[in-house]
Amino acid sequence: MRKAKNNKNVPKRYYRPTLTTCPRCGALLRRCWTLWDKYLVTLAGRVHIFSLGYSCSRPRCSQIIYRSVDAEQMSPKGYSFGFDLIVQIGWWRFWEHRTLDEIAMLLKAKHLPISRRHILNLIGDFLALLRAAQPAKIEAHRDYFQRHGLVLSLDGMEPEQGNEMLFIVREANLDLTLVAETLYSSRADLISRQLLEPVKALGFRIRAVVSDADKNIRRAVEASLSGCPHQACQVHCLCEAGQPIFEADRAMKTDLRRDIRAKLRPISRGLSQSSQEDPQVAVLTDYSEALRDALRADGVSPFKLAGLKLYAELQRLETSLRHCQKKGGILSCLPCLTSRPFATNMLSRMPN
Numbered sequence: 094m095r096k097a098k099n100n101k102n103v104p105k106r107y108y109r110p111t112l113t114t115c116p117r118c119g120a121l122l123r124r125c126w127t128l129w130d131k132y133l134v135t136l137a138g139r140v141h142i143f144s145l146g147y148s149c150s151r152p153r154c155s156q157i158i159y160r161s162v163d164a165e166q167m168s169p170k171g172y173s174f175g176f177d178l179i180v181q182i183g184w185w186r187f188w189e190h191r192t193l194d195e196i197a198m199l200l201k202a203k204h205l206p207i208s209r210r211h212i213l214n215l216i217g218d219f220l221a222l223l224r225a226a227q228p229a230k231i232e233a234h235r236d237y238f239q240r241h242g243l244v245l246s247l248d249g250m251e252p253e254q255g256n257e258m259l260f261i262v263r264e265a266n267l268d269l270t271l272v273a274e275t276l277y278s279s280r281a282d283l284i285s286r287q288l289l290e291p292v293k294a295l296g297f298r299i300r301a302v303v304s305d306a307d308k309n310i311r312r313a314v315e316a317s318l319s320g321c322p323h324q325a326c327q328v329h330c331l332c333e334a335g336q337p338i339f340e341a342d343r344a345m346k347t348d349l350r351r352d353i354r355a356k357l358r359p360i361s362r363g364l365s366q367s368s369q370e371d372p373q374v375a376v377l378t379d380y381s382e383a384l385r386d387a388l389r390a391d392g393v394s395p396f397k398l399a400g401l402k403l404y405a406e407l408q409r410l411e412t413s414l415r416h417c418q419k420k421g422g423i424l425s426c427l428p429c430l431t432s433r434p435f436a437t438n439m440l441s442r443m444p445n
C-alpha cells in the first residue's frame with residue numbers, strides 16, 4: 094500500500110513578483126490571491142511553495158495579475174520535482190556514469206528517498222529538457238566542429254527488462270550533447286535511424302565513436318558510420334567487469350551475516366541477563382553493538398563492496414578483543430569472535 098506523505102514539517106516558501114509598483118500607473122501593487130501552491134522536491138529537500146498573485150491597487154488596471162518568475166522557474170509545469178533535482182540526476186547518470194543504484198544512494202544520503210521508477214522518469218525528463226536546449230548550443234560550436242570534426246560518445250541505459258531505453262549521444266571533446274532520445278527497443282536499426290543518422294545530418298566529419306561493447310550499438314555504428322574507429326568505453330568495461338565481484342561479495346556478506354548473527358544471539362542474551370554493574374559486561378555490550386552496526390553495512394554496485402568492508406571490520410574487532418583478553422580485561426566469553434575459522438572460511442569464498 095502506498096504510504097501517505099507526512100507534510101506536517103515541510104517548510105513553506107512564499108513567492109511574490111519582483112515588481113512592487115504598477116508599471117502602468119506607478120501605484121502600489123497589492124496581494125490578491127494565491128495563484129497556486131504545491132509540494133516540491135528539490136535538492137535541498139521538500140518545500141511547500143506558494144506563488145502569490147499581485148495586482149494594481151487602482152481599479153482601472155487591476156485586471157492584470159503579476160506573479161513571481163522565480164516560482165514559475167523552479168520546476169516544469171505540473172511537476173512535483175524541481176529542475177535542480179532533474180538536472181543533478183541527469184548529470185550523475187550521463188556525465189558521471191552513475192548506475193541507478195548509485196543515484197538512489199546519493200539521493201538517500203540527501204534524505205530524498207526517490208524510488209527507482211521515479212529516478213527513471215526523471216532521467217527521461219532530463220533528456221527531454223536537453224533535447225529542447227541543444228540546437229542553439231550546437232550552433233554556437235559550429236566553427237569548432239567544422240575544423241575538428243566530432244568524436245561521438247554513445248551511452249544507453251536499459252532501466253529494466255521490457256522498458257524503454259534511454260540514449261544520449263555526446264561530442265566527447267566538448268562534452269556537448271548532440272542527441273538525447275528514448276527508444277522503445279535497443280535494435281541496431283533504431284539506434285542507426287534515431288541516434289546516428291541525426292548526428293550525421295549535422296554535416297560534420299565524424300572521427301571516432303566510443304560506447305559500451307553492446308552488439309546492437311556496434312552493428313549500428315558499422316551500418317551508419319562504416320569505417321569509423323569504434324572503441325569500447327573504459328568506464329562501462331570496468332563496471333561490467335566489477336559485476337561478478339559485486340555479486341560474489343554480496344554472497345559473502347550474506348553468509349558472514351548469517352553466521353555471526355547466529356553466534357551473537359546467545360551472547361547478547363547472556364549479556365542482557367548479566368549484572369549491568371559489571372564493567373566487563375559494559376565493555377562486551379559495546380562490542381556486540383559495534384558488531385551489530387558492522388552487520389548492517391550495505392554495498393553499492395560496482396565498487397562499494399559491503400562484504401569486504403564487513404570482513405575488515407570483523408578483523409578489527411577481533412584484534413581489539415584479543416588485545417583486551419591479553420590484558421585480562423575481559424573474560425574469554427566470546428568464542429565466536431575470537432575464533433579464526435569464520436574469517437578464513439569467508440576468504441575461501443571470494444572469487445579468484
Ligand SMILES: [Zn+2]
Nearest residue numbers: 115118149154
Ligand atoms: Zn496601475
